[in-house]
Amino acid sequence: MNSATTTPRPKSPRSRPSDRRQKRKKVRVSTKLLYTRVIRDTFIKLYPKYAIQNPVMFLVWLATTTTLAATIYPPLFGPVTQKNPQLFNGLLTLILFSTVIFANFAEALAEGRGKAQADALRSTRSETIAKKIVVDGTITEISSTTLKQGDTVYVVAGDMIPADGEVILGIASVDESAITGESAPVLKESGSDVSSSVTGGTRIISDELIIRITADPGKGFIDRMIDLVEGAECTKTPNEIALTVLLAVLTTAFFIVVATLPVFAYYVKSPVSIPVLIALLVALIPTTIGGLLSAIGIAGMDRVAQFNLIATSGRVVEACGDINTLVLDKTGTITLGNRLAEAFLPINAHSMAEIANVALGASIFDDTPEGKSIVRLAEKCGAKFDIDRKKCQGVEFSATTRMSGTNLPGGHEVRKGAVGAIKGFVRSRRGSSGASHNGNETPELVTAYEAVSHQGGTPLLVCLDNEIYGVIYLKDIVKPGIHERFDQLRRMGVRTVMLTGDNRITASVIAKEAGVDEFIAKATPEDKVSIIQREQAEGKVVAMTGDGTNDALALAQADVGIAMNTGTKSAKEAANMVDLDSDPTKLVDIVSIGKQLLITRGALTIFSIANDIAKYFAIIPVIFAAANLNSLNIMKLTSVNSAILSALIYNALIIPALIPLALKGVKFRPWTANQLLQRNILIYGLGGVIVPFIAIKFIDMLITFAGLA
Incomplete structure (x- = not known):
């Protein structure tokens, strides 16, 4: 093989203005397709079989159909005591319908971003012509989709690597930007434990390689990435399931409370109509967090992907927020690895x-x-x-x-x-x-x-x-910036343990330079598993990073196994998270993303429940208006109708207002759990009580000015 005869590397696309214009046009088209898909999915989620998956919003969906029926035929639920009931019921229907639409839009937008990423990955998986080496040593050109595990292919500069494989001969530079987003080429060569693995869809830009295929069609690394990204919207984590159950219980409790109110209202001679009871129920139930819950979880998976990390499930992302101990392999993780x-x-x-x-x-x-x-x-x-x-x-x-x-x-x-x-x-x-x-x-x-x-x-x-x-x-050289990153982990309460096969003196020098809390010298693969089991036996959530075949057992044992993309196939298969950039300094980001997901969900839950207090006091005068208990109208709202409409309009608008926060996440700070809880209660708890009072009063003034009160 003579590298001198290989095709010269093409000039960078950045040198061609026409390519830049084409790229901008492609981005605009992609954005347009994204929002077209989001709008379509928003209305698809109105189908009962999809709507029932979110109990809180499904109840709002049922409330919308009920008020719609009352709009069409006001006497449907008994004698009408209100003036112009069709207008009032129609406004209720429109507001409740908007609440459901906004909640569906939040979830569809989060899912759409994941699907867009899957589409981008799918575009790298296009069918190519592979140069297969047959038994007699000759080369035959076949479709890449027909390659099987064990086949051998030949690639030269400019060729797309047809499928996942292992370099068995040669050394070459490979452009992995389609997978990692990193423009710098990666050196691949035979005989290396961590740099011989290649991924289908990447491109060889110099020299030539002979590759043994290690994955059957449809089972390659990109295929698994697509499956994981697309599966984000249909899987719920344990915390999501638990919170969904809690919200369902709260909703049921409020439903029972509202169902008994007509009895008390009759006792104080203040009859309540069905549409008013529906409005009160929707105002009481935690619709804000109910509408944003799925979006928060999906957005967490999306943030992981934005950091060039592929997680097998939302469960792993959540587990990252609970990590107590981080176990790291020295070579290739803390150090550069190419000793x-x-x-x-x-x-x-x-x-x-x-x-x-x-x-x-x-x-x-x-x-x-x-x-x-x-x-x-x-x-x-x-x-x-x-x-x-x-x-x-x-x-x-x-x-x-x-x-x-x-x-x-x-x-x-x-x-x-x-x-x-x-x-x-x-x-x-x-x-x-x-x-x-x-x-x-x-x-x-x-x-x-x-x-x-x-x-x-x-x-x-x-x-x-x-x-x-x-x-x-x-x-061997310690990777730059690793010491500062470990300091940040320590402030988050995460302890770092370095494992290495080196002697104790070498291990102590590297450990001191890297800034880890503990090190284990002369560690075997079995020792790595034992250390993880020891930490888990103490009730700790353990993360393990590695890139070699000898790390596979430990990666599988850990609660969060993070494999470097430059690592071996067995390491990546054993892990439940893959770092496409192979950058262990990103570990701080992984922990931060997990904690941010949990904090965002907790903060918006506190805000949603605090909102219910304000909405309750906005509508409670309606129940007792005829009993001369207007002193309860502490907000001095204009009328019964304006109180109901103001509370429900706020209830609907707060969901789209919080979509950016749900998708971006609450800003994470490396504080203790008590400090974070105090901050969330102060900002989102107190704010969740104050903001609705101000907003509902303002909306009431607008409704009065418009003559709808």
Whole structure:
């Protein structure tokens, strides 16, 4: 494969004004289609089979049909005592109908944004021509929709990657902006645990790759994303279900209260008509939160998507708001992950050339970026591998042995790996393990690997048979901004735990630099699961981030498993949230989104219930007007009709007024639960009582001025 013959990368679209105009036109068309869909869905939700899914608004829907019947035939529910009852009942019908429409619009708008995102994702999943490599090595062109798991394809610069897969040969830059929104290309290469995975719908922009398909048609990553986004509107989280039940109970209680009012009204000789009772019921029930509840939950999922995060369900988003402990894998999450060989430190009187030769021999079959960097450093030091590779056998790294290497002809063995693993290997071969005659480690060996550890690097010992030749210094870098992010998490009450397979000295240096609260060194995949189970046993909600195959078990065990998009297929499948940007500093945003969702729902619930107090005192004079109890009319509203109409108009208008807040969410601050509760009661509780009094009085004045009182 010769990268020199590949197609040159096309110029950026930003250089073509016609493309910019076309893009703006496409945005306008998309917005128009969005609102057309929203308006259509708003009226579709009026069908009883959809309306009944929201008990509170379904009761308003029934109230609307009842007042409509009373408008058409006023004597339907008994003798008429009001002047011009058709006008009054007609206004009630119009206001109640508007209340239902506004609630449906809020939910349809939230769903429409999710569907628009699904449409954008679906556009990247278009059918393409794939170059499939058949058994005899020839290439045949077929439709990408016919590819199956296990097929092998060939892609060159300019080609669309036809399906999810694993790079098995080559190295190339891939444009993943269609998935992540990030314009910078991503390097993909074979043999890497975290950078060999490619996604269908992305485009290769340099060189060429051979890819093994890992997903059948319709089961790729984008397909799962579309299913998750489109499924947001039809799934309810446990908190939503619980709140829906609470609202239904409150509505039932208010219904019983209103149903008994005619008896008391008759006793005080103040008869009440059915339309007035309906108006009182609608004013009392929590229609504000009932109309916005679904929109709040769907908008929470949408905010997650805006941060380039894909969540499997709203349940996960809610769980993010309750996270107490965050468990992080070090490599690729806290650090950049591409550990590279920085230097060789020879010991035991061995020269730099000798350790370079042994390190080259131990890494010749290692196709990971780490192994390739050791080969490059060794060759830079003049090392050469003169043995026939066909007569050698590569030994792969495993979490159990924690080392890798090569079996050479003649029974010789070269290994590189963790300090303890190589010492054990040498000891098993009856070597000195770098020890003196009294069984203690030589100061030279201790000084060498501790020097690397104290710099935050990873020390690898390299040996030939029963002799340690020295230390390989693997350099790793903490991701910028991670310390500040962890400080924010700490203020939110979230404890961070770093897990790493490195020795304790290296782990402590990285932990201090990153600012985590606790670290576990020499952690195996089983240790990661044990730590999560320990935290969960204490009643804590645990989140885990990772990107490697060895993180899959822990990701599945955690309450919130967050996989990096650059991670392996098994990691992404085990997780219930995928970060498309592979940016662990986004963890603060994930926690904030979850907490913001819970806070928004709580704040609007408080506001809705507080509203009911004001609306009740606006309509209560109606019930006792004939009993000379006008002193209860504390708002000095003009008349019975104006009181009812003012309260219901406010009741209808407050829903669209709060749609932006429901979709955007209440601003989150990293405060304690008590501080947040006090703030919500002060702002949304007190405000929910004061605002309706002012608004209803103002609307009453307008109604009086218009002569409708």
